[in-house]
Amino acid sequence: MSRAYDDHMETVNAERERAYVAGQLGIDPDMLDEHPYTLDYATTNDGGIVTAWLLNWDDDAPEGVNAEGNSGSLWTSIAPDYSDDSDRQSDDE
Structure with missing residues (x-):
C-alpha cells in the first residue's frame, strides 16, 4: 500500500476511535481536544x-x-469497540 493510503487510514481510524470514545462517554467529540488521553486495553x-x-x-477527564x-493518574474504563474484529485480541499476540 502507498504511504498516502496508510496516512489516510490512520486518520480515518483515529477519527472513528475518537467518535466511539466520545459516544461511550456521552460527550461531544470536540471535548476530547481539551482532554487528551492515551488508550490502553484491559484483557482476560x-x-x-x-x-x-x-x-x-493526560491531565483530567472531561x-x-x-x-x-x-x-495526575486518572483513567476511565469503557466498553471496547468490537465493530472491527481485530480489536477483539490484544496487540500482544
Whole structure:
C-alpha cells in the first residue's frame, strides 16, 4: 500500500476511535481536544480478549465523566469497540 493510503487510514481510524470514545462517554467529540488521553486495553487473564478500553487521561477527564485514580493518574474504563474484529485480541499476540 502507498504511504498516502496508510496516512489516510490512520486518520480515518483515529477519527472513528475518537467518535466511539466520545459516544461511550456521552460527550461531544470536540471535548476530547481539551482532554487528551492515551488508550490502553484491559484483557482476560491470558491476555487474549480485550475486555475494556482504558482511557488514561493526560491531565483530567472531561467534566461529567467518571474517572478513577488520583490527580495526575486518572483513567476511565469503557466498553471496547468490537465493530472491527481485530480489536477483539490484544496487540500482544
